[in-house]
Amino acid sequence: MNAKTAVALMLALAGALTVPSARAQAPDRAKVLRTAADALGMVRWSDIGGANTRLPGIDIVNTMELVGSGTSDMGGRAVKTDYHVALGYNPAAMRVEMTRTPDGGAAQHTIQTVRDTFAWDESELGAGLVPGKGTATPMNAAAQDRLLQLWTLPYGVVKAAYFAGDKTVVSMEGGATVLTFPLSGPLAGVTVKATLDAKSLVTKVETRPDNAARANLATETTYSDYADRAEVLTDIQTPGHIVRKQGGRTVLDIQVKNWETNDPYLVFPVPSNVKSAATR
Amino acid sequence: MRFSSRIVATAAAACLVAAAVLAQEAQRGPRTVNAPPKPTGTTPRTADGHPDFTGVWNGLGDNLNGVPNQLANNGISIESETVARDIHSGQAVTVFPRNTNRPQNNEQAERAAALLRRSGSNRPIYKPEYWDMVKYNDHNANEEDPSNNCMPAGVPRGAIPSYIAQYPNYVFFVYPGQGGLIATQTMYRMIPTDGRKHTPLQELDGSYTGESIAHWDGDTLVVDSWGFNSNTWFDQIGGYMHGENMHVVEKFTRNGNTLTWTATVEDPDYLLEPWTTTPRVALLRPNAMLAESQPCSERDLAHIVTKEHH
Numbered sequence: 397m398n399a400k401t402a403v404a405l406m407l408a409l410a411g412a413l414t415v416p417s418a419r420a421q422a423p424d425r426a427k428v429l430r431t432a433a434d435a436l437g438m439v440r441w442s443d444i445g446g447a448n449t450r451l452p453g454i455d456i457v458n459t460m461e462l463v464g465s466g467t468s469d470m471g472g473r474a475v476k477t478d479y480h481v482a483l484g485y486n487p488a489a490m491r492v493e494m495t496r497t498p499d500g501g502a503a504q505h506t507i508q509t510v511r512d513t514f515a516w517d518e519s520e521l522g523a524g525l526v527p528g529k530g531t532a533t534p535m536n537a538a539a540q541d542r543l544l545q546l547w548t549l550p551y552g553v554v555k556a557a558y559f560a561g562d563k564t565v566v567s568m569e570g571g572a573t574v575l576t577f578p579l580s581g582p583l584a585g586v587t588v589k590a591t592l593d594a595k596s597l598v599t600k601v602e603t604r605p606d607n608a609a610r611a612n613l614a615t616e617t618t619y620s621d622y623a624d625r626a627e628v629l630t631d632i633q634t635p636g637h638i639v640r641k642q643g644g645r646t647v648l649d650i651q652v653k654n655w656e657t658n659d660p661y662l663v664f665p666v667p668s669n670v671k672s673a674a675t676r
Numbered sequence: 677m678r679f680s681s682r683i684v685a686t687a688a689a690a691c692l693v694a695a696a697v698l699a700q701e702a703q704r705g706p707r708t709v710n711a712p713p714k715p716t717g718t719t720p721r722t723a724d725g726h727p728d729f730t731g732v733w734n735g736l737g738d739n740l741n742g743v744p745n746q747l748a749n750n751g752i753s754i755e756s757e758t759v760a761r762d763i764h765s766g767q768a769v770t771v772f773p774r775n776t777n778r779p780q781n782n783e784q785a786e787r788a789a790a791l792l793r794r795s796g797s798n799r800p801i802y803k804p805e806y807w808d809m810v811k812y813n814d815h816n817a818n819e820e821d822p823s824n825n826c827m828p829a830g831v832p833r834g835a836i837p838s839y840i841a842q843y844p845n846y847v848f849f850v851y852p853g854q855g856g857l858i859a860t861q862t863m864y865r866m867i868p869t870d871g872r873k874h875t876p877l878q879e880l881d882g883s884y885t886g887e888s889i890a891h892w893d894g895d896t897l898v899v900d901s902w903g904f905n906s907n908t909w910f911d912q913i914g915g916y917m918h919g920e921n922m923h924v925v926e927k928f929t930r931n932g933n934t935l936t937w938t939a940t941v942e943d944p945d946y947l948l949e950p951w952t953t954t955p956r957v958a959l960l961r962p963n964a965m966l967a968e969s970q971p972c973s974e975r976d977l978a979h980i981v982t983k984e985h986h
Contacts, residue, residue, distance in 0.1 A: 453774055658815070
C-alpha cells in the first residue's frame with residue numbers, strides 16, 4: 397500500500413465513521429413528532445373486532461373540555477378567574493368561558509368563541525342560534541388571537557407541526573428538543589417554537605408574528621404537571637398548570653382541575669349574524 | 677372494579693361473535709383500510725323493475741363488525757397506511773404506523789375504541805339548551821344508554837337491517853337482538869310500499885320503530901318514519917336523544933352486492949337543523965342464514981363502578 401492509497405483509505409474510514417455520527421445528532425422529524433404524539437396519548441388504533449383488520453393508528457384528539465381556576469389579566473391586574481374551555485380541531489374552534497372577580501368588585505362573565513375565521517362573544521351558551529335566546533356579538537377581528545390559543549395547546553402544536561410537513565424543523569437547544577414551524581390559514585405568518593421535555597411532552601410554546609402590526613400574536617405559554625385528568629380515563633396526558641404570556645405580561649395562570657378528552661359532544665355553530673358581519 | 681371487568685369481558689365476547697362472522701374473510705389477509713367494500717356483480721331486480729334488496733346483509737347488522745367499521749360509520753375513512761380523512765369535513769387525519777412493540781391490554785383497547793368511535797366531525801347540532809344533556813348522556817352511557825336496559829335500538833339507530841325481504845307491496849326488515857355490550861332487543865319493521873300516506877302524527881301512539889311508509893325514488897328505496905316514543909337514542913354512540921316529533925328519512929340503494937344506507941333526522945324540538953348520518957355500506961352474504969337472536973342481559977346498573985364505556 398503506497399502513501400496515496402493509505403491516505404485515501406484513512407479518509408474513507410473517517411467518512412464512514414463521521415456520517416453515522418452526524419446522523420445521530422440530527423433529530424429525525426418523523427420520529428420526534430411520533431414520540432410527542434405518543435407521549436400525549438394522541439395516537440390510537442383498534443384491536444377490538446379487528447380479527448381481520450390491522451388498521452394503522454390515527455390522531456384521535458378532536459373535541460376536549462377543560463375546567464380550571466387561577467388568575468387572568470384584566471386591565472393590567474391579575475384577577476381571580478374561573479376558566480372553562482370547550483375546543484375542537486375538526487372544525488378548528490374554541491369557546492372560552494371565564495368568570496372574573498376583581499378584588500372588591502362584581503364577578504364578570506364572558507364567553508369568547510371562535511370557529512375557523514369567525515369569532516363572536518356569547519351572552520349565554522349558544523347565544524344567537526335560537527331567536528330570542530341571547531346575543532352573539534361579532535368579534536371577527538379577534539379570530540386570529542383566539543385561534544392561536546387553540547393551536548398553541550400541546551395537541552394543536554403536534555397537529556400543526558404535522559400539517560407543516562417539511563417546514564417543521566427539529567433542533568436541540570440546551571439539551572431539549574425544539575420544534576419550529578409556521579402556522580397556516582388565518583394564522584399564516586406566525587412561527588411557533590415548541591420545547592419538549594425529556595418525556596417528549598410539550599412544555600413551552602412561543603409564537604412570533606411576521607410583523608409588528610400583529611404584536612398580539614407574540615405569546616409564550618408553558619405547560620406542566622401532566623396527567624390524565626379525565627373523569628372517563630383515556631390515557632391522554634393533559635397539563636395541570638397553564639401560564640400564558642402576551643407581550644411579556646402574564647395574561648393567564650390556570651390550575652386545571654378536569655380535562656375531558658373523550659371527544660365529548662361540543663359543537664360550535666356560527667350564528668347567522670356573525671356570518672353576515674364577516675361578509676360586510 | 678368487579679363490574680368494570682365484566683364490561684370488558686362482555687365486550688370481548690361480543691367482539692368474538694363479530695370476529696366469527698368475519699372469519700371467512702380472514703383468509704384474504706388483514707385489511708389495512710376501513711373503506712367500504714367495493715361492489716361486485718349486478719344488481720338484481722324484482723318483476724316490477726325495482727332493485728331487489730332481499731337478502732342477509734352483513735349478518736349481524738353493520739354496527740357489530742368491529743371498531744374499524746364503527747370508525748367508518750363515524751366518518752373516519754382510513755384510505756391507506758398513510759392517508760386518512762374525515763368524510764364529513766374532508767379534513768386530513770394524521771396516520772401513524774401501529775406501535776407493534778407495545779401491545780394494548782383490554783383496558784387500553786377499550787379506551788382506544790371509545791376515542792376512535794367518537795373522533796369524527798359529523799355530529800347533530802342540538803339546540804343549545806340540550807348541549808349539556810347530550811354530553812351527559814354520552815359521558816354516563818353505562819347508566820343512561822337505553823340499550824343497556826335491553827330496549828330496542830329504534831330508528832335510525834338500528835341502521836342497516838340484517839335481513840330484508842322485499843314483496844310487491846311491502847318490505848320487511850329484521851334486526852336480530854345483539855348480546856354483549858351493544859345489547860339490543862330483536863326488532864322488526866313491516867313497511868308498506870303501496871303508496872299509502874302517513875297516519876296524522878297526533879293520532880299515533882309513540883313507538884320504538886314509529887310508523888314507516890316507503891316509496892321508490894328511482895332506484896332508491898326511501899323509508900319515511902314518524903310516530904316515535906322518546907325512549908331511544910338515534911345513533912350508536914353520542915347520547916343522541918330525541919323527542920316524539922322526530923321524523924326520519926332513510927335511503928337504501930343497492931349496487932351489486934352492496935347496500936348503502938343513510939338516515940336524515942329532523943327533530944324540531946331538539947335539533948337546530950336536520951342531521952344526516954355518514955353513509956354506511958353493508959355487504960350481501962348470499963348463502964348466509966340469519967343466526968338466532970342473542971339474549972340480551974340487562975346491566976347491573978346499580979353496581980357500575982366506572983364511567984368507562986365502549
